[in-house]
Amino acid sequence: MAEAVPLWKIFAVFAKIGAFTIGGGYAMIPLIQAELGRRGWIPEEELPDIVAISQSAPGVMAVNISIFAGHRLRGLKGSVAATLGSVLPSFLMILLVAAFFTAFRDNPYVERVFLGIRPVVIALIAVPMVRMARRSCRSWWSWTIAVLSLLLVAFLQVSPVWILLCTLVLGFSLTYARQWKR
Amino acid sequence: METLTLLLELALTFFLIGTFTIGGGYAMLSLIQGEVVLKHAWISAGTFADIVAVSQMTPGPVGINTATYVGYDVLVQATGSPWMGIAGSALSTFALMLPSFLIMLLIVRFYRQFKTSTLYAGTMDFLRPCVVGLIGAAAVVLIVHTTWDGCNPTFSLVRDNFPDRKSWVLLGGGYLLARKGVSPIQLILGAGALGLILY
Numbered sequence: 163m164a165e166a167v168p169l170w171k172i173f174a175v176f177a178k179i180g181a182f183t184i185g186g187g188y189a190m191i192p193l194i195q196a197e198l199g200r201r202g203w204i205p206e207e208e209l210p211d212i213v214a215i216s217q218s219a220p221g222v223m224a225v226n227i228s229i230f231a232g233h234r235l236r237g238l239k240g241s242v243a244a245t246l247g248s249v250l251p252s253f254l255m256i257l258l259v260a261a262f263f264t265a266f267r268d269n270p271y272v273e274r275v276f277l278g279i280r281p282v283v284i285a286l287i288a289v290p291m292v293r294m295a296r297r298s299c300r301s302w303w304s305w306t307i308a309v310l311s312l313l314l315v316a317f318l319q320v321s322p323v324w325i326l327l328c329t330l331v332l333g334f335s336l337t338y339a340r341q342w343k344r
Numbered sequence: 345m346e347t348l349t350l351l352l353e354l355a356l357t358f359f360l361i362g363t364f365t366i367g368g369g370y371a372m373l374s375l376i377q378g379e380v381v382l383k384h385a386w387i388s389a390g391t392f393a394d395i396v397a398v399s400q401m402t403p404g405p406v407g408i409n410t411a412t413y414v415g416y417d418v419l420v421q422a423t424g425s426p427w428m429g430i431a432g433s434a435l436s437t438f439a440l441m442l443p444s445f446l447i448m449l450l451i452v453r454f455y456r457q458f459k460t461s462t463l464y465a466g467t468m469d470f471l472r473p474c475v476v477g478l479i480g481a482a483a484v485v486l487i488v489h490t491t492w493d494g495c496n497p498t499f500s501l502v503r504d505n506f507p508d509r510k511s512w513v514l515l516g517g518g519y520l521l522a523r524k525g526v527s528p529i530q531l532i533l534g535a536g537a538l539g540l541i542l543y
Contacts, residue, residue: 180403180404182403183405190405211455215451216448217368218366219447219451220363220364220365220366220443220444221362221372221441221444221448222369222405222407222408223368224405225408225444226444226448229448229449230448230451233448233449241449245441245445248404249404249408251404252404252409253404253408253412253433253434255403255404256399256404256413257416257430257433259398260413260416261416263398264420264429267394271540274539274540274543275536275537275540276393276397277511277539277542278514278535278537278540278543279393279532279535280393280394280486280504280505280506281505281506282515282531282535283393283396283397283400283486283532284393284486284487284505284515285514285515285519285522286396286528286532287370287373287479287483287486288483288519289519289522289523290370290479291476291483292523294367294472294475295476298473298475298476299473304472304473307470307473307474307477308473308476308480309477310477311476311477311481312477312481313477313481314481315378315481315485316480316481316484316485316488316490317484317488317490319382319490321378321379322374322378322481323364323375323378323379325477325478326364326366326471329470329474330467330470330471332470333466333467333468333469333471334463334467336466337462337466337467337470338463341462341463341466
């Protein structure tokens, strides 16, 4: 941190990134790289670390990256400015769209459009799931966890929060036990 | 008074969702669905699919957009006022991000220890497949509705999302095209046009 970057500038740069990120966090990485790297705000070699940490912390990656990068620049104030910036464009956009659709939902044309869209939405959820499964389900026990979680939530209507909590406790204690044995 | 309770409930729900979202936006969708569609029944499975579609086409992370939209929709449904809708969406979005904020600030401080912790890496090995299952469940719930009568389940198709056979073709086609790397925006626009022609 050589000299203090003005907060409005942090806000503006992240608003720009937020406005052009379509389709989720991964689309944001090249933009972050271009905008922050070019300004020398974040050293290139730190970027992979920031992305990895933002991915594994709770919440949405894009927000986590903003919090982290903002903090590097101006501490807590920087985090707030960056996060507000990256969320505001989509927030306003969604409000506009939501106001529009709430008024037009019962329109028969809109209904027909969405009859076509809904099955495709399910496909769009399934694709990243399969991709993630290929990466993170590599043993019989990881498949068991995945299938059990799916069945419990989809058919027994158990809250995902409980499933995550139980897995967290189980994973933590087993990992701890394994290390302790060594 | 009722509106205030609803706002409070919304804030708590999204704070909880923000705390337990591990594995990004799609994991968040499964949590939002679990809380908002299944538990509180604020929104139907059909409307939820619409909201996800809109969230994928607008800029910004899918999870946050969905939360903003859900906050708006729930309040407008309850009060009929778009202004309350704006309050609901602002509150949901804020509550959703608050846990990330608190946790990230901790991580920023201890980031080197965190990165090299094998305990952390080991725990994540368990959580990742769990998240895969949760995202799968989010997709399944949009297709099949299960009701329990004691120990006997009854399965039924979610008619909002699957009115007829054409829906299955759209699902299969969408899946294949998305796997090939066609962008979500193009797919949703295409599917919308097909809906207009087919139905």
